[in-house]
Amino acid sequence: MINALRGMKDTLSPQSETYVYMIKTCSRIAEQYGFSFVETPILEETALFKRSVGESSDIVGKEMYQFIDKGENDVCLRPEGTAGVVRAFIQQKYDKAGEKKRFFYHGPMFRYERPQKGRLRQFHQFGAESFGESDVREDATIILMLKAMFEALGIGFTLEINSLGCPACMPQYRTTLVKFLETREGLCEDCERRKLTNPIRVLDCKNEHCKVLLADAPLIIDHLCVTCKEDFTTLKHILDQFDVAYVVNPKLVRGLDYYSKTAFEFVSNEIGAQSAIAGGGRYDRLVEFLDGKATPAVGFAMGIERLMELVKMPETRREGYYIAALCDEAKEIVFKLVDEKRKTEKVLTSYASKSLQNHLKAADKLYVKFCVCIGEDELAKQSVWIKDLESKEEKIINMAHF
RNA sequence: GUGGGUGUAGCUCAGUCGGUUAGAGCAUCAGGUUGUGGUUCUGAGGGUCGUGGGUUCGAUCCCCAUCACUCACCCCA
Numbered sequence: 178m179i180n181a182l183r184g185m186k187d188t189l190s191p192q193s194e195t196y197v198y199m200i201k202t203c204s205r206i207a208e209q210y211g212f213s214f215v216e217t218p219i220l221e222e223t224a225l226f227k228r229s230v231g232e233s234s235d236i237v238g239k240e241m242y243q244f245i246d247k248g249e250n251d252v253c254l255r256p257e258g259t260a261g262v263v264r265a266f267i268q269q270k271y272d273k274a275g276e277k278k279r280f281f282y283h284g285p286m287f288r289y290e291r292p293q294k295g296r297l298r299q300f301h302q303f304g305a306e307s308f309g310e311s312d313v314r315e316d317a318t319i320i321l322m323l324k325a326m327f328e329a330l331g332i333g334f335t336l337e338i339n340s341l342g343c344p345a346c347m348p349q350y351r352t353t354l355v356k357f358l359e360t361r362e363g364l365c366e367d368c369e370r371r372k373l374t375n376p377i378r379v380l381d382c383k384n385e386h387c388k389v390l391l392a393d394a395p396l397i398i399d400h401l402c403v404t405c406k407e408d409f410t411t412l413k414h415i416l417d418q419f420d421v422a423y424v425v426n427p428k429l430v431r432g433l434d435y436y437s438k439t440a441f442e443f444v445s446n447e448i449g450a451q452s453a454i455a456g457g458g459r460y461d462r463l464v465e466f467l468d469g470k471a472t473p474a475v476g477f478a479m480g481i482e483r484l485m486e487l488v489k490m491p492e493t494r495r496e497g498y499y500i501a502a503l504c505d506e507a508k509e510i511v512f513k514l515v516d517e518k519r520k521t522e523k524v525l526t527s528y529a530s531k532s533l534q535n536h537l538k539a540a541d542k543l544y545v546k547f548c549v550c551i552g553e554d555e556l557a558k559q560s561v562w563i564k565d566l567e568s569k570e571e572k573i574i575n576m577a578h579f
Numbered sequence: 580g581u582g583g584g585u586g587u588a589g590c591u592c593a594g595u596c597g598g599u600u601a602g603a604g605c606a607u608c609a610g611g612u613u614g615u616g617g618u619u620c621u622g623a624g625g626g627u628c629g630u631g632g633g634u635u636c637g638a639u640c641c642c643c644a645u646c647a648c649u650c651a652c653c654c655c656a
Contacts, residue, residue: 480656537616
């Protein structure tokens with residue numbers, strides 16, 4: 178027997194109904210916020226992710242499904258969605274046009290990790306990216322949009338925000354931080370490495386000893402330039418105004434290298450250790466990094482599998498018809514009626530002729546609203562017997578009027 | 580990559596201090612005097628007890644390995 182690969186899952190009913198419901202709900206809301214659907218390839222040139230996500234990240238460093246294709250191209254399955262959308266944005270020359278563009282996407286992402294609760298090798302994200310808008314109100318809007326999505330889906334969350342600074346203040350802070358780190362002895366191996374590659378990430382270290390050593394580390398939030406500081410204040414102000422509860426987490430850094438300024442994370446405490454349900458922020462320099470014309474941008478991604486078990490689905494109601502034969506002679510007309518009715522309704526059937534009791538049981542189980550049967554009596558009178566399984570009303574109507 | 584837990588019927592799980600034909604509930608299918616469901620009754624089908632090796636007269640049970648699933652670390656959505 179051949180099984181699905183490790184960390185890869187089939188999604189069947191009823192989970193698939195939840196999946197579809199989530200995509201529909203989030204897509205609708207994204208459209209209301211002016212975003213349009215974009216579909217980009219799952220397979221991309223490896224360089225795209227090395228340059229965008231960053232070689233210092235674990236995602237690129239050790240989690241990519243990377244291989245050489247038959248044309249000798251170094252390619253990989255996308256580990257996240259932003260890079261592809263940015264690439265498409267630049268390839269369409271939207272950067273040069275200078276228009277504001279807003280996109281949303283959803284689909285599979287791939288990371289070669291050890292699977293656990295809320296972490297798969299092939300998982301799905303819903304995300305959105307906004308290009309050309311540098312106003313911090315866009316950052317706030319994206320957070321409000323996410324809030325609207327979670328509310329529509331009945332999902333509770335806590336929101337953490339931070340500012341990572343911009344080219345005007347971040348490098349300076351970085352130097353300050355590195356100097357501080359030089360004074361600390363006994364950081365873990367990972368942190369020693371990060372010190373050189375991406376010192377900001379050291380702050381996010383989960384190692385208890387490191388936490389102690391870093392307790393009084395300088396924080397970016399205290400070293401922001403005037404603009405960044407003002408923007409962060411505006412963001413907090415808007416969130417207050419719209420009753421979005423949040424906590425400022427000065428040690429919140431995004432795992433991907435391209436973020437700057439606003440960074441945020443939506444967290445749930447109901448789904449195990451992998452508690453981040455959505456994350457995002459501003460990445461004003463990424464378009465440039467990928468050879469486009471400098472374009473401010475902000476976006477987010479949410480993990481669909483992590484949210485699936487939190488979604489509160491609307492109540493399902495009985496729906497559609499079950500049409501079946503009580504005797505072999507009725508089979509032919511039943512088959513015809515089924516096909517006819519399917520032009521306008523959901524119709525289920527049985528190819529076997531069985532007792533009324535059996536058909537009622539089957540219809541009930543399939544959770545349809547109407548059970549329709551045709552037997553000897555109905556054939557003789559050219560009628561159908563129909564029962565509403567909710568109201569229990571039943572009647573016999575002319576076949577032509579069914 | 581590292582560590583813990585678990586692998587018995589389609590599903591959820593019992594069980595054998597190592598002993599002959601391995602059980603239950605749910606689900607499925609067939610019936611309950613010839614046309615009335617969701618909460619009835621009866622019966623049936625369905626298992627190489629994850630795989631390979633070892634110990635033993637004998638292993639589903641003990642030991643080793645392996646694979647899978649799962650949770651956590653790490654990382655991240």
